[in-house]
Amino acid sequence: MKIAAYSVVPAEKPYFKRWSKEHQVEVKLIAAPLSQATLDEAAGCVGVCVQQPSALGDAAFYRRFAQMGLKYIGVRSAGIDFVDLAACQKNGIKVTNVPAYSPRAIAEMGLTQALALLRRLGEYRAEMAQGKFSLNPRLISNEIYKLTVGLIGLGHIGGETARLYRALGARVIAYNRSHKIQYESVVEYTDFATVIAQSDIISLHTPLTPATNGMIGEEEFRKMKDSAILINMSRGGLVDTPALITALQHGQIAGAGLDTLANEAEFFRKDVPVDQLPADYQTLAAMPNVIITPHIAFYTATAVKNMVNIGLDNIYRQEIKKN
Template identity: 50%
Template sequence: MFGTKAQEKQYAQDWAQKTGNEVHMTTAELNDDTVDQVKGFDGVITQQTTSLGSPKVYEKLASFGIKQIGTRTAGYDMIDLDSAKANGLTITRVSIYSPRAIAEMGVTQAMYLLRRIGEFNQRMNEENDFSWSPSMASNEIYNLTVGLVGVGHIGGATAQIYKALGAKVLGYDVAYDPEMEPFLTYADLDTVLEKSDIVSLHTPLLKSTANIINADALKKMKKTAYLINVARGGLVDTQALISALKNHEIAGAGLDTLADETTFFAKKVDAADVPEDYKELAAMPNVVVTPHVAFFTSTSVRNMVQIALNDTATIVNGGHSRNALIY
């Protein structure tokens, strides 16, 4: 079990005791330098945002008799699917661990921005300004249109929350889900960008979605709109976003993920190692950044560990998992 976090250990131990299986945990990530640790084990799972490494990693896993790589995440862009396929490796992910956890974080960031909390804090703490300026009046959610880019499990949970709050919800997705009809109206991407007061991203990072929010997309958004990204950093062109914020092309942004986050998120780093784009964004009162923790609830952590371990045991024993990717 690679990339083990302190909060995961008890859940893994509980699973091992309940099932009678052995779970070896390491904080190291799976890559070219660590893959030899897998030798002698029957399965492997990891949680990381960095690449698993070169094709040699997949070749070695297959030579060790490994049948599957499990990721304790919904995203799987750290895995080279071509190398996995070439070596007969099944890939499983935890696509549903607690959609509401991530949905709630996205809504929380949106409400923080909508009610101008960061801007009020700056005025009070830096300018001693406690006045009720007319320019600081905010809107209420039931008056707004929320646009979702991606209407899967997390996007669907987000739609239900916003709908319950009274917002009009638009959704863009390459796949139509009739179960979402009570909570949103499907629309094309341009309509979602142009009509929404809050644009919230919930799509995987694929070649087709990389930088889906670029300079052109940001220009299509309302100047009063907020962008929320609780999905993958690579969905957004960071420099284009910074430029749009500086030029007041959009009102603000809530970001739980950044394109270059693997160098500093989920770890303590020296001040010199904090990227300039993060510093620039974090200094803006109309931006809120969190370190990829939208998933980080006790419910999510438990489910991510135990579902991933269950899938591994199932495949090792010759079974099939509904969480296996078809690729």
């Protein structure tokens, strides 16, 4: 058995090598993402282990994938929106993911950004850069235990996020398609409109689907408190970026913490000349009340290890079971 792993970063290599040795399975490590141009690298493998923001390819890609004898796409992350599931089904390709590699890692990053924005750290740094060290009445902040945190989506990551905020004394409300009994002690279930209108911090934890694409847009920003902070640790496409920029520029909301952007595939995980960065990124990054990180909320030793091990296990177990 042989597996090809794409978009491999240095931090993952020790875990890939350890898993390969323990299971006596060859794992070919490839730094480039999976695409039509790199697919030949997987020749002779039973499947591929991938994690990337960009789409794998068009219908021809999936046909060729199957023709090469490849049977599995093991996504080593929770999100699988970059995989064409219909094309996989049509070509007999099985797709797996890692729904819970370390929910705490993402939850902690969201909390970190929210607290930094709540205490106006970026705005203070901007003032200090101009030699202003006095107490600015505009920058007085609130304490978390006095606030309402609203979660949209209450899966593994949303649940861990709820527990962290509740432990700090915040009121936590949540909108989710189903009522999950395991979180009853830390959240109050409500509807989408209530989360948008009542929350001081709004944290997004839903997958990107046609139904959720652009779910936070001009109308939602108008209904938020002007003191609200938006946190997106999920998928960039959930937020209408031009509407977000307008809301921030006009003071409709107080700040945003973003680990993901709708157009991130153009530049995240790459080294890009500063003058070639997208205009919307440059606009957001220049705002002292915005924090942007390059989709690295997951990037802890625990999460990376689990993503590699479970991603490979999913392929290995299916192939062993089949044989």
